[in-house]
Amino acid sequence: MIEIRVDEEACNGCGLCVKDCPMGVFELKSSVSSPVHPENCMGCLSCHEICPAQALEHRGVVPCRRMYVSMKVCRMLNRVI
Ligand code: SF4
Numbered sequence: 896m897i898e899i900r901v902d903e904e905a906c907n908g909c910g911l912c913v914k915d916c917p918m919g920v921f922e923l924k925s926s927v928s929s930p931v932h933p934e935n936c937m938g939c940l941s942c943h944e945i946c947p948a949q950a951l952e953h954r955g956v957v958p959c960r961r962m963y964v965s966m967k968v969c970r971m972l973n974r975v976i
């Protein structure tokens with residue numbers, strides 16, 4: 896299972912990870928992101944890309960899952976691979 900950690904000192908509470916995560920993993924609690932549903936994480940690392948504070952850490956991500964960008968891109972990839 897993927898383990899998610901939030902650096903609470905670094906997190907600025909912008910909420911971008913909450914809006915960006917396609918699996919609803921995060922919620923803001925007292926202006927800090929909290930991974931309330933880590934079991935839903937599919938390891939796309941989109942939240943890493945968008946976090947301006949580099950406050951997120953994931954452990955146990957399978958490297959091939961990092962290809963996920965969006966469902967539109969996945970459908971395009973399905974046609975060529
Ligand atoms: S995107 Fe980063 S800085 Fe913004 S709420 Fe999420 S963890 Fe915090």
Ligand code: SF4
Pocket residue numbers: 915916917918919920935936937938939940941942943953
């Ligand atoms: S890696 Fe993807 S699914 Fe997992 S918490 Fe980040 S945005 Fe959500």
